[in-house]
Amino acid sequence: MKFKGETLFGSGTIDGELITYKEPLSFLGDVDGKSGIIKTINVNIAGKVLAIPSSRGSTVGPPYVMYQLSKYGKAPLVILSVKADTMLIIGAVMAQIPIMTNLPKEILNIRSGVAVHVDLDRGGEVYVNEPEARLALLLLEELELRGGKVRLKYLKVYRLINYWLGHDYARKIIDRLVLTGYIAIKNDRIELLRRFKTSKSQGQVYREAREIATNTYLLMHRPPNK
Numbered sequence: 001m002k003f004k005g006e007t008l009f010g011s012g013t014i015d016g017e018l019i020t021y022k023e024p025l026s027f028l029g030d031v032d033g034k035s036g037i038i039k040t041i042n043v044n045i046a047g048k049v050l051a052i053p054s055s056r057g058s059t060v061g062p063p064y065v066m067y068q069l070s071k072y073g074k075a076p077l078v079i080l081s082v083k084a085d086t087m088l089i090i091g092a093v094m095a096q097i098p099i100m101t102n103l104p105k106e107i108l109n110i111r112s113g114v115a116v117h118v119d120l121d122r123g124g125e126v127y128v129n130e131p132e133a134r135l136a137l138l139l140l141e142e143l144e145l146r147g148g149k150v151r152l153k154y155l156k157v158y159r160l161i162n163y164w165l166g167h168d169y170a171r172k173i174i175d176r177l178v179l180t181g182y183i184a185i186k187n188d189r190i191e192l193l194r195r196f197k198t199s200k201s202q203g204q205v206y207r208e209a210r211e212i213a214t215n216t217y218l219l220m221h222r223p224p225n226k
Contacts, residue, residue: 001133002180003107005080007009007124008089010098014118016049016077017193022108024054027091028061033068036075043068049116055088065089078118079108080126086197100124113169123196131216136159136173138209141198145205148192155190156202164213165220 021038025031029083030038031111036046042121046069069075075097080087084101110116110128117137118128127133139157143150152158152174162170174190177183184191197203 001127001128001130003100003103003128005100005103005124005126007120008084008099008101009093010078010120013099014049014077014120016047016116016118018051018110018112018114018116019043019045019048019076020051020108020110022053022114025052026057027055027065028059031065031069033065034072034074036069036072042103043112044074045076046074048076049078049080049118051080051103051110053082053105053108055081055085059087062087062091064091065092067095067097070095070097078120080118082108090214092141128138131212132169132176134174134212135209136177138205139173140177140192140196141200142202142205142209143183143190143192144196144198145202146220148187151188152185152190153188155159156206160206160209160213164217 016045021041025038030040031045032039032189036044036219066075075095078098078100079088079092080103081099082103082105084099085202089099090207100118102119102124103126107126114128119127120124127137139155142155142157158170158174161173172184176187178185182194184193200208
């Protein structure tokens with residue numbers, strides 16, 4: 001699952017655990033700048049990916065508390081916002097916390113604790129780290145590494161998905177990538193429609209895909225607890 005936003009500050013990619021706070025967050029009133037705890041829900045945001053609709057409160061609150069969070073090593077890895085006001089942006093820059101905005105409000109429906117992949121360089125994209133989403137990402141990376149056009153049956157990531165998780169699972173990922181405009185299928189060839197930056201080698205892509213596919217297979221076939 002992918003959410004498109006806009007990067008306001010920061011670069012690179014970030015992987016981490018999502019903390020979702022569905023109400024506008026008052027940094028001055030709701031957040032302990034020394035511990036990183038959101039007091040209203042007793043959850044620590046230190047080293048996490050924080051998703052909020054917006055901030056609220058005084059013009060002093062966000063920059064001051066966000067700087068405190070950074071100073072004491074309790075800052076979130078990145079802030080994902082539906083709408084970022086000026087003070088939230090200033091606070092993030094002062095505290096050197098990456099920030100994205102203009103994300104769809106549906107991101108707030110994702111439960112806390114889910115692993116997400118944040119790409120600040122691609123204009124601002126957030127991937128929910130579900131097996132299908134991660135495998136789709138790896139398939140796109142393999143396509144990029146192989147020149148953007150190849151016979152579908154020769155794609156090693158696709159073969160791994162097909163072998164471990166079945167033909168229907170593999171086709172579901174392919175169909176989703178076609179629907180979202182990332183790839184096209186022409187006869188038996190798969191073509192990358194958008195350039196896809198990756199720093200991985202083909203070996204790294206295959207190893208990651210195998211690990212995800214086998215772990216997902218094991219979870220799907222794990223017997224119920226007695």
